[in-house]
Every structure is written in structure tokens, then in C-alpha cells.
Amino acid sequence: MDQARAFERLVGKAAFVLFFDVDEATMRKRLLQRGKTSGRADDNEKSIVRRFKTFTTTSLPVIEHYARQGRVRTVNAKPAPDAVFAEVQKVFDPKVVFVLGGPGAGKGTQCARIVEEFGFTHLSSGDLLRSEVARGSRNASMIERHMASGSLVPVEVTLGLIRDAMRASGSSKFLIDGYPRAMDQAEAFEKSVAKCSFVLHFDVSEDVMRARLLERGKT
Template sequence: MHFPKSWKDWGHHKKEASDKMTTTDDASETFKSFTPQTDGTTVVFVLGGPGAGKGTQCERLVRDFGFVHLSAGDLLRAERERPGSQYGDLINNTIKEGKIVPSHITIGLLYNAMKNESDKLRFLIDGFPRALDQALSFEEHVCKAKSILYLDCSEQVMLQRLLKRSETSGRVDDNIESIKKRFVTFQETSYPVVEHYRQLSKVKTVGCEKDVDAVYDDVKAAVAEVLAETTEKK
């Protein structure tokens, strides 16, 4: 994946860039340094409600297809803990409330993470985009998504999984109050992203209430189909 000099400069001066990403006006300034990629990069968004199993399935896709896996949530949590981050508190409070971190912050972190894998062409981005404006901004400033892998799961099953995970995760959002807020946020702001891409015939839906191995059989088949379609279009 080719990154223009301005992109590398942004990534090199990480703290300076991240300090800029705090207001809407600063978001516009940040995006000025980015150039959309058109060099055959394959980006697959992996969406699904909290506890749908996005991370688990992505780990296996990395193993079998050579993707780079980027978790928007992991990047935000790492930035929250980074010494000197000017918006660590903002990220922490937003996550606890089950809300969505401002788009330019998340996209900036994804940019930097992709820059660090600049020799790779396949990216799985899970937990993103969480709102339609994030999707549109990413496609304008980074690159078009080839497909959306949507992991469909009932709230009851997701709740059971998250409460089980909370016993060991230590995550501030793995509690019943935050979980319920995250469900509402997903339905109100994230699911419309799925519908947007469905209208573009870019969504692969996989039910994920079966055991992990059975779900992965379906996930693997769906992603193989996406990659085959991508190859045919070249």
C-alpha cells in the first residue's frame, strides 16, 4: 500500500497530529494531509453488535488470508492510555457512555496504523465505521471499502457473551449499563451503515449464534467470495 509523503509525515509526528484532532475545524486540517488510496488496497469492514465475535473471527481471517487486522476499539483504548494524549479523557468517557468517538480521531488512528503496515494490501477493520459519517469520511480520505462483513447476532446472545467476558476483560464498557447503551448506539447509528452498504450490494451477512468453528466456516466462505470478486475486477 503506497502512502504519500504527507501521510508518512503525519504518522511520524504522531503526537503533533493527534493533538490536532480535537475539534471539527482541526479535523478538516488533519484530513488535508491525507491522499485517498487507489492502488489495489482491499479494505473489509467487519461490523456487528457488541459481543458478536468480530475479533475472534478476524484472528482466523488473518491466519488464512493474510489480512492485517485493525480493531478501532483497540486503537482507541491504546490512545486513551498513551501518555500525553490530549483526548484520552474524551475517549474514556465516550466509551463508558457507549457513544461514538469523534470520527476524525478514529480515522486518524486508523491512518497511522495502516501507515505502519504500508507494504500490505489487505486490511480487516473491525468495529468501524460505527456511523455513516465515519464511513463516508474514511472512503473520501483513505480508500473505498471492498465489502462489509456483517456478523448478525441477537442481543440476548451478545449480552451473555459480554457478561461472561467481563469476568476477565477489565474493560470499562463491559458492564450491564454500558452494554445496554452500546446496543442502543449500534441500532441507532451503526446499523444504518450496514443498510447503506447493503444498497450498494457490498454486504456479506453471516449469522453468528452457532459455535465459533461453524460461524467461521461461513465467514471464511464469505470473505473468499469477496476476494474472488476483487480479483475478477482487476
């Protein structure tokens, strides 16, 4: 526990603990098998007993500590490596934050700071749609009509642009700015792309938003 506390005090807070859970009999068998070719001095019966004792008395309390905080992701490590990794992949699904707020709420400004501070990739649905119009894609005219009238672009179009941008980014942490704007958009995203970790809502009065937009419009 002293190592865990020192790390979080001096370095940073752990997002979660990835715990590979497997019984001692399986671990012992694996270690002894590995010892035949590993050349490691501690892959022998006597050392294995000591290592299990250290794990039980010293490491398990760390796992229990983080479990009480809801920060443990447990994977059954008894199956074959490919099956275990399939479960690990589920733990590392993309982290998606929907950023919502009225026009002029300051979403873009704050997203830029979040990107700089926390390493997220910022994707603006509005920017993606405007880019499609600018490059004259097959959906450009339709998108432009919807944007000009203030109506919502069909969900499959906006969602497709966001999904493609996520894949092209190579990132695993996303701020999705200005999306979803309706329940069907939210449901489609979580069904076909990824679960939303949480919604970051910038709450501000209409009077303040109006003043900001009019001021921005001057330049």
C-alpha cells in the same frame, strides 16, 4: 486455458487478471526497438508475427474467460511507463473490509482466524482508541469520556488513528473491526482513505450476545 484451469485447481483462485491493452503496431515498434539492444533471439520481425498469433489465439481467450467473470482489470498500456504505472496503482488500491456486528458477535475471534488464513492486517478501532488513552495522548481524556459514556469519538480522531495504523503496517489488506459505526464515519473513510471492498457483518441475536458478554465478564 489449460494452464489457467490447472493453476486454479491445484494452486488457488486468481483474484483478477491485470491486462495491459495496447495495439499491435505499438507493440511491434517497441519490440523491434528493444531488439536493437536486448540480444533476444525473438525480438525480430519474423518471431514477432508468430508471437502475436500465439497471443491472439491462445492468450486472448484466457482474458475473455476471466472478463466474463468480472475478474479482468484493463490498463491502457500505450502511454509512457509512468503514466501506465499511475493507472496500475489505482488497480492495487488497498483492500479494505469493514467488520461489523454487535458487542459479543465474535468479530475479534473470527478476525484472528481470517488474519491467519488470508494474511489480512486486523485493525480494531476500539483497540486503537484504548491505546491512545493508555499512552496519554493529547486526545486521551476526550476519548476516555466518550468511551465511558458510550458516545462516538469524533470521526476525525478515530479516522486519523486508523489511517496512521494502515500506513504504519505496510500492508495492503485490512480488516477494520468496529468501524464505521455511523454513516459520517463511512463517508469520511471512503473520501479520505480508501473504498471499502465489502462489509463483513456478523449477525447474531441480542440474547446470544448478552450471554457471551456476561460469560466473558467473569474472566
